[in-house]
Amino acid sequence: MDSWNEKCAIVGVFNSNRSAALCYYSLFAMQHRGQESSGISTSNGYDITTLKGEGLVTSVFKYGLEKLVGDASIGHNRYSTAGEDSKCDVQPIFARYSLGQIALAHNGNLVNAEEVRDRLISQGAIFQSHLDTENLIHLIAQSKATKLRDRIIESLSCIKGAYSFVFLSRGKLFAIRDPYGFRPLSLGEINNEDGSKAYIVASETCAFDLINARYIRDINPGEMLIFSHENGVCSYESIQVFKAEPKKCIFEFIYFARPDSFVFNKCVYEIRKNMGIELAKEYKIKADLVIPVPDSGVISAIGYSQESGIPFEFGIVRNHYIGRTFIEPTQSSRELKVRLKLNPIKELIKDKDIIVIDDSIVRGTTSKQIIRILRKAGAKKIHLIIASPQTISPCYYGVDTPDISHLISATKSIEEVRDFINADSLHFLSLDGLYRSIGDEAKDGEGYCKACFDKQYII
Numbered sequence: 001m002d003s004w005n006e007k008c009a010i011v012g013v014f015n016s017n018r019s020a021a022l023c024y025y026s027l028f029a030m031q032h033r034g035q036e037s038s039g040i041s042t043s044n045g046y047d048i049t050t051l052k053g054e055g056l057v058t059s060v061f062k063y064g065l066e067k068l069v070g071d072a073s074i075g076h077n078r079y080s081t082a083g084e085d086s087k088c089d090v091q092p093i094f095a096r097y098s099l100g101q102i103a104l105a106h107n108g109n110l111v112n113a114e115e116v117r118d119r120l121i122s123q124g125a126i127f128q129s130h131l132d133t134e135n136l137i138h139l140i141a142q143s144k145a146t147k148l149r150d151r152i153i154e155s156l157s158c159i160k161g162a163y164s165f166v167f168l169s170r171g172k173l174f175a176i177r178d179p180y181g182f183r184p185l186s187l188g189e190i191n192n193e194d195g196s197k198a199y200i201v202a203s204e205t206c207a208f209d210l211i212n213a214r215y216i217r218d219i220n221p222g223e224m225l226i227f228s229h230e231n232g233v234c235s236y237e238s239i240q241v242f243k244a245e246p247k248k249c250i251f252e253f254i255y256f257a258r259p260d261s262f263v264f265n266k267c268v269y270e271i272r273k274n275m276g277i278e279l280a281k282e283y284k285i286k287a288d289l290v291i292p293v294p295d296s297g298v299i300s301a302i303g304y305s306q307e308s309g310i311p312f313e314f315g316i317v318r319n320h321y322i323g324r325t326f327i328e329p330t331q332s333s334r335e336l337k338v339r340l341k342l343n344p345i346k347e348l349i350k351d352k353d354i355i356v357i358d359d360s361i362v363r364g365t366t367s368k369q370i371i372r373i374l375r376k377a378g379a380k381k382i383h384l385i386i387a388s389p390q391t392i393s394p395c396y397y398g399v400d401t402p403d404i405s406h407l408i409s410a411t412k413s414i415e416e417v418r419d420f421i422n423a424d425s426l427h428f429l430s431l432d433g434l435y436r437s438i439g440d441e442a443k444d445g446e447g448y449c450k451a452c453f454d455k456q457y458i459i
């Protein structure tokens with residue numbers, strides 16, 4: 001792995017007779033947040049039906065979507081980590097318990113999951129998956145509270161970590177963000193054909209655009225929304241379950257979120273472009289061209305080019321169709337792996353001094369190969385500029401990251417990394433430059449988690 005991967009996307013739709021189809025389109029829009037598996041659970045008021053499987057959204061729901069009939073649905077895209085038995089870890093999770101039926105989908109990571117699981121197992125619980133999310137189902141089933149809302153709140157008080165959850169019962173939909181608001185979750189509304197309103201919650205607002213939903217607001221850290229048909233009217237109730245200083249994941253702006261999304265109520269495209277502008281102010285380098293590593297470096301490269309006046313060119317072309325291509329397990333095949341995906345345009349690059357912009361460096365192996373193929377293409381000087389600070393520590397809050405020993409910036413100085421990747425110069429965006437790119441609200445990084453850059457872990 002030479003990139004960081006968001007583990008999941010979640011969606012919930014309430015009060016639409018197209019709820020499953022709207023979930024499907026939303027999951028399709030959020031495919032970038034998880035490609036391993038996908039699932040949708042739908043309630044018709046009496047029963048919850050689930051359709052899920054491994055693969056991309058289009059293949060999982062190629063057949064059978066018409067069986068998901070009901071006006072409330074939740075959905076999930078999963079990015080799974082290596083070595084896990086993916087089949088039993090596909091979400092949503094469904095269970096029958098003393099109050100009826102429940103389905104649940106989760107984006108994030110629970111840091112005390114093992115401790116809670118061990119306790120539940122010692123009390124007789126039987127687990128079917130490796131998912132930390134399954135703890136919630138057992139905690140809810142064991143609670144003595146008479147309302148599901150109270151059972152959820154009681155269960156959440158036993159867990160620690162990063163989470164955005166959607167719960168589906170036969171008659172209600174619940175959406176909740178953890179007290180720190182690590183992972184994003186937004187609320188939108190849709191006009192039904194009969195004039196009534198449907199509601200949607202989703203990890204990213206790019207899901208709203210595809211189904212003509214209007215963004216209302218973000219769900220607040222520690223807030224629970226409950227959607228119901230009380231007295232025949234669809235409405236939602238807000239409960240502030242927890243209060244804490246927000247710590248939103250700053251990496252959403254750098255890499256995870258789609259640039260056409262609003263995340264944490266901010267336009268991702270604008271922030272990425274600002275990062276390029278800040279980089280141009282921090283590093284004034286003489287060069288012939290600014291070239292992005294596609295797609296991750298494109299928007300920051302536009303910002304850098306506009307601020308510096310150095311022409312922008314797509315000097316590297318990306319092949320979007322590589323999928324799980326067979327790679328021979330030899331040293332020399334590493335270059336092939338990068339070449340399968342990225343190919344430089346020699347005529348543009350030959351004899352030029354170039355500035356190459358990428359979003360981050362994880363192990364350094366991909367950057368090294370990119371620089372190698374650019375040198376082979378005839379580049380005279382290569383300055384690599386990274387639109388984020390150095391990633392020096394792993395994430396424990398719902399992002400799949402390598403062990404610290406594999407993070408190149410955790411053990412090497414900038415000069416040592418430059419030497420390893422064989423660039424003529426290497427520069428990273430400063431943390432202050434990142435805050436300035438986000439705007440006044442992020443002054444001094446307040447309100448954001450940035451532990452992968454400064455090791456200041458909150459929980």
Ligand code: SF4
Nearest residue numbers: 249250251395449452
């Ligand atoms: S450690 Fe990094 S990736 Fe993880 S939540 Fe914090 S900012 Fe995001």
